[in-house]
Amino acid sequence: MASPFLFYSEMVVEEKGKNIKLVLEYDGNAYHGWQRQKGEISIQGILEDKIGVITGKRAKLIASGRTDSGVHALHQVCNFLTKTNIDPGSLKKGLNALTPPDILIKEAKYVPLSFHARYSAKSKTYEYRILNRREPNVFLRHYTWHVPQKLHMAKMRECLSALQGRHDFSSFRSTGSGISNPVRTMILAECHLSRNGIIRIVFEADGFLRHMVRNIVGTIVQVGSGKIEVEKFLEILQARDRQKAGPKAPAQGLFLSMVRY
Amino acid sequence: MASPFLFYSEMVVEEKGKNIKLVLEYDGNAYHGWQRQKGEISIQGILEDKIGVITGKRAKLIASGRTDSGVHALHQVCNFLTKTNIDPGSLKKGLNALTPPDILIKEAKYVPLSFHARYSAKSKTYEYRILNRREPNVFLRHYTWHVPQKLHMAKMRECLSALQGRHDFSSFRSTGSGISNPVRTMILAECHLSRNGIIRIVFEADGFLRHMVRNIVGTIVQVGSGKIEVEKFLEILQARDRQKAGPKAPAQGLFLSMVRY
Incomplete structure (x- = not known):
């Protein structure tokens, strides 16, 4: 390297x-x-x-x-x-x-020779796409996570704003990712409901831990579907313990959408 | 049957x-x-x-x-x-x-037993999707025809309105489709430019001949890119001769979007 x-x-x-x-x-x-x-x-x-x-x-x-x-x-x-x-x-x-x-x-x-795609990056942005309606869609099967239960956008937004800022994200890090510093700065975390029932959850941070976005999305969907409360989500973030969070959202909904230098 | x-x-x-x-x-x-x-x-x-x-x-x-x-x-x-x-x-x-x-x-x-998916249909609607921008898009490769040259929407609209009404569409019928009556009524033929450079060309008719939509789209794209003039397109329609029309547009841009009964 x-x-x-x-x-x-x-x-x-x-x-x-x-x-x-x-x-x-x-x-x-x-x-x-x-x-x-x-x-x-x-x-x-x-x-x-x-x-x-x-x-x-x-x-x-x-x-x-x-x-x-x-x-x-x-x-x-x-x-x-x-x-x-x-x-x-x-x-x-x-x-x-x-x-x-x-x-x-x-x-x-x-x-310049000093440019390094990983170390020079100031922030990365990921977008997670959920198809939130009863019927699936064959054309989106590889590009969204189909969640048929109606998700509560306002509750999910509450969780997302709590993620913004500097936090220890250990609760949302998958094992097998080494012992590096689990503190990251979340610059932006928000969600948008587009036409056709597609929810886009956007995260910009100075770095991401292993499976961090998918672990966050899996847990936020539990809030959105009423399985856990917003307060529980905040507790999970503070717990710094992966055992507390929800299941990992599937890979096909995740897009790396920008890298800033 | x-x-x-x-x-x-x-x-x-x-x-x-x-x-x-x-x-x-x-x-x-x-x-x-x-x-x-x-x-x-x-x-x-x-x-x-x-x-x-x-x-x-x-x-x-x-x-x-x-x-x-x-x-x-x-x-x-x-x-x-x-x-x-x-x-x-x-x-x-x-x-x-x-x-x-x-x-x-x-x-x-x-x-009812009298319902027959083919014979009972009053009209069918097809939509053809073109990605009209220089860069292709990997996520649309199976769902659009990528045409990098800028297409002239107004000229294409002129051709499409000329198709509306009752016409002999022999010029846009592929061979191997038998000797059935080549006259069809085109109820609607129009195009829309969406965000991201996607052009949707929509056709509603009481029936379609073999490869009719793809042959029409292939020829209309020749008009849009300036290869032939609108007048030439109108001549082709009137000629009732498949030899005159442009090449068939590729399959992956075509969607059967509605059937009315």
Whole structure:
């Protein structure tokens, strides 16, 4: 992984090559998540291989963060160091010709060597989509969580505003995510009811713990459907204990929608 | 196929059983169209088999019309005669549990024996969706035709209004559709530009010839992109000659959206 502390100078360019940033959109349905894994089809794996086909050397991609199996991206950012002379515009065209139609390279450009898709990120935004009506919809089956019980928007909004600010989010972190600091700053957490009964829950934070959005959404839906009270939700947040929270919402409703630098 | 001229009477009910109407939504992407065909996966085939599992006898489904391979339905109607005593509500539940998630039974109810999904239809409505912007969208790849050149809406509207009324649509009929009367009444033909650059072209008619909507859309897109003039389009309609029209638009943008009785 490249150090985030490199300075952009001619000398470094000669040694390290160039730094190229990609902005991606992908449908996560067919993939075992972002991260390259042996024997699994991943978005990172496909992109690194196809960049290798174009540049002659397999890339090592750094993403703003991993997305799990079945999770989508409207705007994922990654970068890689390369010595190729192929300009970013041609690289974008070539990659879009070589990658499957469920992965789209929206942008490719040179960035300073100091740019690191993960460490340079100021905030990330996730959007979770719920289809909240009795009937399911075949066209949304891979892109929403179908919740047939009517959800109480005002109660869910109360929970979401309580999440804003700096908190220890341990109650909403899945195990297996190491021992890193569980404190994050939630810049924005709100929900919108669109036409056709689609509820969009939007979260912007300086970082997210493992499965944090899906664990929060699973618990908020319990509030919305009347299974637990708003007060209980606030207790869960304060408890810093994963055992207290509701079940994890399914992957297919989750979209990484923005990364700010 | 049931005669459309049966009368609903106790005697007939005893003999013929009951007539059940289904309203369906399906994602056509994985199917070889509506019609049952040997060695191909079809929507009709799956439904007839699953009705058989529930009632003990494979159904013979009559649809409002066939949809081609890759074409979707927001509202398809079919019916079948059955002697089962299972009520339509339970049948709907059972079918939704047995069919794959890309087929949804939205409604099931008893109708008079005289009801025939095809012959009783007063009009059908198709909607064609075009993604008209430079960038494609991975989530719409199975549900729109991506046309990157900016389309001229006013010119396309001129063509569409010329289609309204009673016309011989031979110029827009694909071969292999038999020698039936090519005259149809187009009740409505209009287009709307939605947010995100999606153009919806809506057609309501008393009937459609083979590939008629896709052939019309393919030709109208030639007008919209400036390849041919509106006058040329009107000549094509009057020529009653398939050789004159533009190429057929791809299947994945087409939705059967309503059937009126």
